[in-house]
Amino acid sequence: MPIKTHKLRIYPNAEMKTVITELMDYNRFCWNRGLETWQDMYDASRLLDDKKLRPSERKVRDELVENKARWQRRLSARVLQTAIHRLHQAWQNFFNPNMPDAHKPKFHSKRDAKQSFTTDRAKVAGRFLQLDRPLKTTHHFTKIKMAEALRFTGQIKTVTITKRGNKFYASINVLVEDTPRPTFSESWDIGGIDLNVGHINWNGGVVNTFTPRMSALHQRIKVYQKQLNRKRRENPKQFRSKNYQRLQAKLNQTYQQVNALQDDLIHKFSHQIVRDYPVICLEDLNVRAMKMGKDKVKGLQRSLFRRLRTAIEDKAAWQHRQVVIADRCFPSTQRCSRCGYVKTADSYGGKMTLQGDSIYHQHHTYRCYECGFVIDRDDNAVQNLIAYAAGLPPERVTVQR
Numbered sequence: 001m002p003i004k005t006h007k008l009r010i011y012p013n014a015e016m017k018t019v020i021t022e023l024m025d026y027n028r029f030c031w032n033r034g035l036e037t038w039q040d041m042y043d044a045s046r047l048l049d050d051k052k053l054r055p056s057e058r059k060v061r062d063e064l065v066e067n068k069a070r071w072q073r074r075l076s077a078r079v080l081q082t083a084i085h086r087l088h089q090a091w092q093n094f095f096n097p098n099m100p101d102a103h104k105p106k107f108h109s110k111r112d113a114k115q116s117f118t119t120d121r122a123k124v125a126g127r128f129l130q131l132d133r134p135l136k137t138t139h140h141f142t143k144i145k146m147a148e149a150l151r152f153t154g155q156i157k158t159v160t161i162t163k164r165g166n167k168f169y170a171s172i173n174v175l176v177e178d179t180p181r182p183t184f185s186e187s188w189d190i191g192g193i194d195l196n197v198g199h200i201n202w203n204g205g206v207v208n209t210f211t212p213r214m215s216a217l218h219q220r221i222k223v224y225q226k227q228l229n230r231k232r233r234e235n236p237k238q239f240r241s242k243n244y245q246r247l248q249a250k251l252n253q254t255y256q257q258v259n260a261l262q263d264d265l266i267h268k269f270s271h272q273i274v275r276d277y278p279v280i281c282l283e284d285l286n287v288r289a290m291k292m293g294k295d296k297v298k299g300l301q302r303s304l305f306r307r308l309r310t311a312i313e314d315k316a317a318w319q320h321r322q323v324v325i326a327d328r329c330f331p332s333t334q335r336c337s338r339c340g341y342v343k344t345a346d347s348y349g350g351k352m353t354l355q356g357d358s359i360y361h362q363h364h365t366y367r368c369y370e371c372g373f374v375i376d377r378d379d380n381a382v383q384n385l386i387a388y389a390a391g392l393p394p395e396r397v398t399v400q401r
């Protein structure tokens with residue numbers, strides 16, 4: 001049975017904010033103490049050349065539980081357990097050859113932008129979240145209001161509370177029943193997606209990813225970055241000044257706003273296309289991303305592409321849809337979607353570039369040299385991706401995960 005995560009905003013009152021902050025501090029304490037113990041045990045096993053002394057999740061946890069101080073009894077015991085479990089996972093990921101990006105676990109700091117803790121005893125009822133209350137606590141525990149009711153039904157496994165800026169969020173992991181495989185009609189409906197800087201084209205229309213609101217936020221990011229740069233130049237040694245930190249906080253907040261806007265767009269779009277089409281075809285985005293250069297603002301679009309692909313693949317796997325990633329060499333911009341003619345550098349009007357081809361110079365329009373077909377260049381790309389997926393024999397259509 002798969003686990004699905006619902007992340008939502010929560011609104012704790014003042015007292016519960018204190019409880020949450022204490023638990024985040026405690027989580028950091030447990031993690032750091034656990035990491036220290038882990039390393040000590042490892043060093044000892046090396047020194048004494050005894051593999052039996054090697055650290056494990058259980059040994060480290062037992063050590064920490066045994067040496068609990070009196071003040072720790074006022075805090076949730078689950079936080080210690082989950083912190084050590086995550087530490088164990090972090091070590092496993094680090095040593096896993098299939099996860100080359102996994103970092104070595106490192107000590108957490110109070111200064112880290114993201115603070116969190118996890119518990120496996122929280123309860124959800126309607127639109128309220130109830131944290132597990134330790135017997136010896138001095139706080140008055142109340143239910144915490146959630147932004148919406150839980151989207152999935154099933155057994156709640158873990159709840160992770162995070163704080164970003166001054167907002168609190170809960171990621172609730174729910175064990176859900178597998179969805180039954182849908183029975184599609186014989187039609188082989190394909191959704192094609194063409195991603196561009198600023199807009200996404202698909203056979204259901206166009207999604208604007210660079211709304212006026214987004215553009216205003218991008219502008220703001222540019223201004224803050226310039227100001228921060230100037231401050232660093234003028235005063236390289238004291239960049240921990242109040243003003244500098246205030247500016248950095250504003251920049252981070254703006255990044256979060258961009259992120260939230262993008263998330264909204266990503267989830268709405270991927271939900272729609274996965275709902276409507278049994279097969280979805282998109283380009284390999286690494287190629288697209290490489291063409292985009294190093295502009296900071298374009299970096300934000302790059303991250304949007306990556307997250308969109310993940311969202312589509314996850315939702316597709318869940319709904320038993322198929323995702324086709326077009327080959328890197330597939331000429332989706334150069335090919336005529338009606339006759340299949342492909343423009344090359346040698347053909348008499350040249351290739352399609354950002355300015356269009358060398359005869360018509362219409363950068364929004366594709367005109368075929370062969371059959372004279374005229375079509376919007378992005379729609380042409382979408383049609384080509386659909387043709388690509390349709391042309392593949394079914395066994396070559398990869399089912400994601």
Ligand SMILES: [Zn+2]
Nearest residue numbers: 336339368371
């Ligand atoms: Zn043509």
